[in-house]
Amino acid sequence: MKIAVIVLFNKAGFLLTLSAVRGISNNSWVMEVECVVADVNCANNKVFMYELFLHNFNSKVKLTEEEEALIKTYLTPKKLRKKQYLLQETDVCKFMAFVEKGALRAYSVDEIGKEHIIQFALEGWTISDLYSFLTGEPATYNIDALEDSELVLISKAAHEDLLLKLPKYETYFRIQVTGAYIAMQKRLTSIISSPLEERYKNLTALYPTIVERVPQHMIASYMGLQPETLSRIRRKIATKK
Amino acid sequence: MKIAVIVLFNKAGFLLTLSAVRGISNNSWVMEVECVVADVNCANNKVFMYELFLHNFNSKVKLTEEEEALIKTYLTPKKLRKKQYLLQETDVCKFMAFVEKGALRAYSVDEIGKEHIIQFALEGWTISDLYSFLTGEPATYNIDALEDSELVLISKAAHEDLLLKLPKYETYFRIQVTGAYIAMQKRLTSIISSPLEERYKNLTALYPTIVERVPQHMIASYMGLQPETLSRIRRKIATKK
DNA sequence: TATAAGCATTGACTAAAATCAATGCTTTTT
DNA sequence: AAAAAGCATTGATTTTAGTCAATGCTTATA
Numbered sequence: 001m002k003i004a005v006i007v008l009f010n011k012a013g014f015l016l017t018l019s020a021v022r023g024i025s026n027n028s029w030v031m032e033v034e035c036v037v038a039d040v041n042c043a044n045n046k047v048f049m050y051e052l053f054l055h056n057f058n059s060k061v062k063l064t065e066e067e068e069a070l071i072k073t074y075l076t077p078k079k080l081r082k083k084q085y086l087l088q089e090t091d092v093c094k095f096m097a098f099v100e101k102g103a104l105r106a107y108s109v110d111e112i113g114k115e116h117i118i119q120f121a122l123e124g125w126t127i128s129d130l131y132s133f134l135t136g137e138p139a140t141y142n143i144d145a146l147e148d149s150e151l152v153l154i155s156k157a158a159h160e161d162l163l164l165k166l167p168k169y170e171t172y173f174r175i176q177v178t179g180a181y182i183a184m185q186k187r188l189t190s191i192i193s194s195p196l197e198e199r200y201k202n203l204t205a206l207y208p209t210i211v212e213r214v215p216q217h218m219i220a221s222y223m224g225l226q227p228e229t230l231s232r233i234r235r236k237i238a239t240k241k
Numbered sequence: 242m243k244i245a246v247i248v249l250f251n252k253a254g255f256l257l258t259l260s261a262v263r264g265i266s267n268n269s270w271v272m273e274v275e276c277v278v279a280d281v282n283c284a285n286n287k288v289f290m291y292e293l294f295l296h297n298f299n300s301k302v303k304l305t306e307e308e309e310a311l312i313k314t315y316l317t318p319k320k321l322r323k324k325q326y327l328l329q330e331t332d333v334c335k336f337m338a339f340v341e342k343g344a345l346r347a348y349s350v351d352e353i354g355k356e357h358i359i360q361f362a363l364e365g366w367t368i369s370d371l372y373s374f375l376t377g378e379p380a381t382y383n384i385d386a387l388e389d390s391e392l393v394l395i396s397k398a399a400h401e402d403l404l405l406k407l408p409k410y411e412t413y414f415r416i417q418v419t420g421a422y423i424a425m426q427k428r429l430t431s432i433i434s435s436p437l438e439e440r441y442k443n444l445t446a447l448y449p450t451i452v453e454r455v456p457q458h459m460i461a462s463y464m465g466l467q468p469e470t471l472s473r474i475r476r477k478i479a480t481k482k
Numbered sequence: 483t484a485t486a487a488g489c490a491t492t493g494a495c496t497a498a499a500a501t502c503a504a505t506g507c508t509t510t511t512t
Numbered sequence: 513a514a515a516a517a518g519c520a521t522t523g524a525t526t527t528t529a530g531t532c533a534a535t536g537c538t539t540a541t542a
Contacts, residue, residue, distance in 0.1 A: 108434055116434035118426065131423045140430075167408060174415040181422040182372045185359065188429055189381075192465035193349055193357035196498090216520065224433035229499055231521055437529090457490065467530055472491055 050075055053098045053152045056124055060175045061168045070166065074158035080104070080145040086127075087143040093132035095153040099125050102149025103213055106141045107221070117222040120146075120210050126176060133159075146214060191224070196233055199223060291316055294339045294393045297365055301416045302409045311407065315399035321345075321386040327368075328384040334373035336394040340366050343390025344454055347382045348462070358463040361387075361451050367417060374400075387455060432465070437474055440464060 053075070054068060063071070078097070080086060086104065087093050097104070099121050106119040106127055118141060121127035132139040133156060154162075162169035190199050200223070204211045211219060216234075217227035225233075294316070295309060304312070319338075321327060327345065328334050338345070340362045347360040347368055359382060362368035373380035374397060395403075403410035431440050441464070445452045452460060457475075458468035466474075 108430055110434050114434075116430065118430050118433070130419065130426070134419070134423075167411075170408075170411060170415060174411060174418065177415065177418050177422055178371065178375070181418055181425065182375075184422065184425050184429065185371070188425065188432075189349055189357065189359050191429075191432060192359070192463075193351050193355075215518085217518095222433075226500055227520075228501085228522085232499090235521085456488085458488095468490075469492085469531085470529055473529090476491085 050077070050100070050152050052100045052124055056098070057172055061171045063168060067166065067168065071162070071169070074154065074162055076153040076155065078151045078153050080149045080151060082145050082148050085142065085144045086151070087129060087139055087141065089140060089142050090138045092136055093129040093139045095155055096126055096128040096130075096133060096159065097121075097143070098152040098154070099123050099127065100150040100152055102151075103146040104143055104149060104151075105146055105214075105218065106143045108141055115221060116224070117218055120207075120214060120218075120222065122209060122213070126180075146218075196223075196225070196229075197237060200230070200233055201237070291318070291341070291393050293341045293365055297339070298413055302412045304409060308407065308409065312403070312410070315395065315403055317394040317396065319392045319394050321390045321392060323386050323389050326383065326385045327392070328370060328373075328380055328382065330381060330383050331379045333377055334370040334380045336396055337367055337369040337371075337374060337400065338362075338384070339393040339395070340364050340368065341391040341393055343392075344387040345384055345390060345392075346387055346455075346459065347384045349382055356462060357465070358459055361448075361455060361459075361463065363450055363454070367421075387459075437464075437466070437470075438478060441471070441474055442478065 050072060054063070054071075057063060057071070076095075078086075080102070086095070086097055087106075089109065101123060104121045104127050105117050106121075106129065107115045107117045109115055119127060127143060129139040129141045129143070131137065132141075136156075159173075163173070190202055194202070203219070203223070216230060220227045220230035223230065291313060295304075295312075298304060298312070317336075319327075321343070327336075327338055328347075330350065342364060345362045345368050346358050347362075347370065348356045348358045350356055360368060368384060370380040370382045370384070372378065373382075377397075400414075404414070431443055435443065444460070444464070457471060461468045461471035464471065
């Protein structure tokens with residue numbers, strides 16, 4: 001006899017339903033449920049192995065098996081449900097987070113309560129409040145999950161230890177930060193020198209997945225615009241074609 | 242008998258007058274000229290020793306005397322007169338430049354010929370088109386001198402050699418880039434989240450020397466504004482007090 | 483020393499983006 | 513299944529920044 005445990009969550013990650021069905025027949029409804037069960041198991045129970053992180057690392061600096069094993073001892077896996085915080089303003093940022101799966105954003109909140117998105121992070125990106133992480137000062141950014149996400153965390157202690165013990169880690173980090181610097185410089189150049197229409201086109205060309213997966217008002221925030229303005233720019237582009 | 246050679250340059254660095262005075266008396270006019278002569282000699286002939294660069298390096302990673310000597314063999318001194326280019330768009334950026342003395346700017350030029358300043362570099366700062374420098378692609382920025390300047394150049398070959406031979410160089414570079422990244426992230430945050438008045442106040446608070454030494458229309462360009470707009474913001478701030 | 487170039491400021495006007503308000507649609511929640 | 517929340521779009525209006533043109537001042541050039 002098979003037992004299927006049916007577990008349903010809403011998108012924010014709250015448990016909605018929990019029930020068990022015994023003696024499953026082969027009608028289609030139950031077949032579907034079996035699929036869902038498998039999915040849930042996969043997302044919640046399967047040991048998750050830092051695959052993408054290690055792949056990313058190796059593509060920049062090739063590691064031996066022993067080095068990989070060493071690094072793994074410094075990593076912490078973490079799952080975040082949609083809307084959960086990884087970091088809140090005024091807390092000290094204790095981690096750098098590499099995204100194995102999902103999507104996060106970093107944003108600041110101004111005096112009148114408006115959110116301003118400074119960074120998105122999808123699979124393969126790293127997100128953190130680097131200033132707070134490195135100095136121990138309170139964070140000025142909030143970081144939260146836009147989708148259910150799987151992260152690899154590197155703590156401050158791990159970071160410092162790895163810098164000392166594994167020269168390849170310093171190389172990896174150097175390349176990583178340099179790339180982030182160059183990308184941000186391009187973004188800044190685009191902001192101060194390109195008309196809005198160009199900026200939006202560049203963004204969709206450079207990061208199509210972000211534009212697809214993230215709500216449009218967040219793209220507007222990332223561009224420093226009101227959602228209405230971005231909507232009008234999109235219409236302008238669409239009608240021109 | 243003393244001989245004073247009188248050499249006068251205009252601000253762009255062109256030689257205006259060259260003459261010699263023999264048998265100098267002690268009246269005040271000639272005394273003044275003697276001072277100028279000393280100054281000119283100092284700026285043009287004195288061997289220049291990477292003092293600030295090495296000081297900056299040591300403040301991040303302490304070097305032994307031998308290591309200092311090694312690094313020096315990789316450095317090239319260079320003087321730039323005001324308005325001279327260090328780098329022109331479409332050329333490949335061959336150097337990172339550390340500013341010992343003077344002031345430079347990096348800027349892009351848009352389709353309608355407008356200049357957009359992406360970075361200033363005063364004493365102690367490093368300036369380059371990092372993307373072009375690291376990839377060998379044509380530069381997208383121009384870099385030129387705002388004042389007569391003294392630079393320490395690090396070539397691509399020197400950079401790569403030092404990364405391999407001197408781990409402390411990698412550490413220095415990593416810290417340098419990380420700092421630049423954090424500073425730029427703050428600038429970007431300010432752009433997308435603060436009203437103009439705040440942005441200008443922040444800029445003067447953070448980099449008073451830049452605001453003092455650089456013409457106002459260049460500050461406007463750095464902020465992504467028209468010169469008239471910055472002028473009006475300054476008046477607004479001034480009248481509020 | 484006279485002339486020209488560069489720069490900051492101001493005013494009048496135009497263009498662009500923000501704000502306010504309303505609608506229809508989809509997704510979530512109960 | 514109904515109600516609520518989130519989201520994108522559109523229109524009308526206000527606010528803000530850009531553009532064009534002129535002036536006075538300082539610095540550079542011939």
